[in-house]
Amino acid sequence: RVILISSLFIVLGARIGIDDLVSVWKEALLFLAALVLVVRPLSVFISTWGAKGFDWRDKVFLSCMAPRGIVAAAVSSVFALDLAEQGGAIAEEAARIVPITYVVIVGTVALYGLSSAPLARWLGVAMKNPQGILFVGIRSWTVDLAKAIQEAGFRVLMVDSNYEATRVARMAGVPAENANILSDYAAEELDLVGIRSLVAATPNDQVNALACINLGHSLGPSSVFQLKPADGDASNRISTSDDLGGRLFGLNAPSSEKILELEESGAVVKVTRLTEDFDFDAYRERYGESSCVLFTIGESRLDVAYPGSSQPSVGDTLVSLVVEPEG
DSSP states (O other): OHHHHHHHHHHHTTTHHHHHHHHHHHHHHHHHHHHHIIIHHHHHHHTTTTTOOOOOOHHHHHHHHOOOHHHHHHHHHHHHHHHTTOOHHHHHOOOHHHHHHHHHHHHHHHHHHHHHHHHHHHHHSOOOOOOOOESSSSHHHHHHHHHHHHTTTOEEEEEEESSSHHHHHHHOOOOOOOOEETSHHHHHHHHHTEEHHHHHEEEHHHHHHHHHHHHHHHHHHGGEEOOTTTTSSOOOTTSTTSSOOEESSTTOOOOOHHHHHHHTTEEEEEEEEOSSSSSSHHHHHHTTTEEEEEEEETTTEEEEOOTOOOOTTTTTTEEEEEEEOOO
């Protein structure tokens, strides 16, 4: 698709000469100004009239975002070819359609591309530093984990194809979507605004890996994490390739089986703030090496823990799965 669209731009653009652009530059600029300053703002304000959830900042931003692309170029070329067959004055005017359209395409893409980020910041509609977490797989411990992160002030979203699991998450006050994470809906329709990272925590290692691959394109390969596969410690001949999936989740990378063992031992999700009197060494001494540090919360920041990530320091808050010591 990318190759075909790129080739189409080249083919259509090759039909335009410098003389064609020079001959229409005044009309093209006036047409561009009318689209940017009148047509687009008017269409936005009319179509959102009475709509809830839009304030004036949202409408102004939408009014300034409407770049033209390959559809405009292709349609104008088709119209120009059909009109050229009519001959006479119509054919002469038809020859002006394509260069005017290309001036509009270049102008809108350049204008909106350069102005979108500063305009969004100025209007206050830009998401400054998204830190949210998308959980794939709703289990009792992931629901508790999502609640702890949500209570810390970060956005969370859970996805599971099991409706009953989705209902349990919603009853706990956690936003949840009943969907297959490998579906087109998940890749194209999930609201990922404010979401920075994905954590795949289903009992199925293959689903976890595929979920990371599916959404790694949107979130970035360094922002997708999964539970350690059951064959993670096996030889290279039979273990799953590290290139297929995401980063391992958790400071000590627990597998689904390991977490199940911890749950059977009474493990709970615990939020612990490290202080001078209770630093990370003291934390390890209290809860042992089997404790699973899963997230580190700092000042306005939420970091997913993974093997090799920096050791938590004084002032950080740990979100972990631990078995409370007796006594």
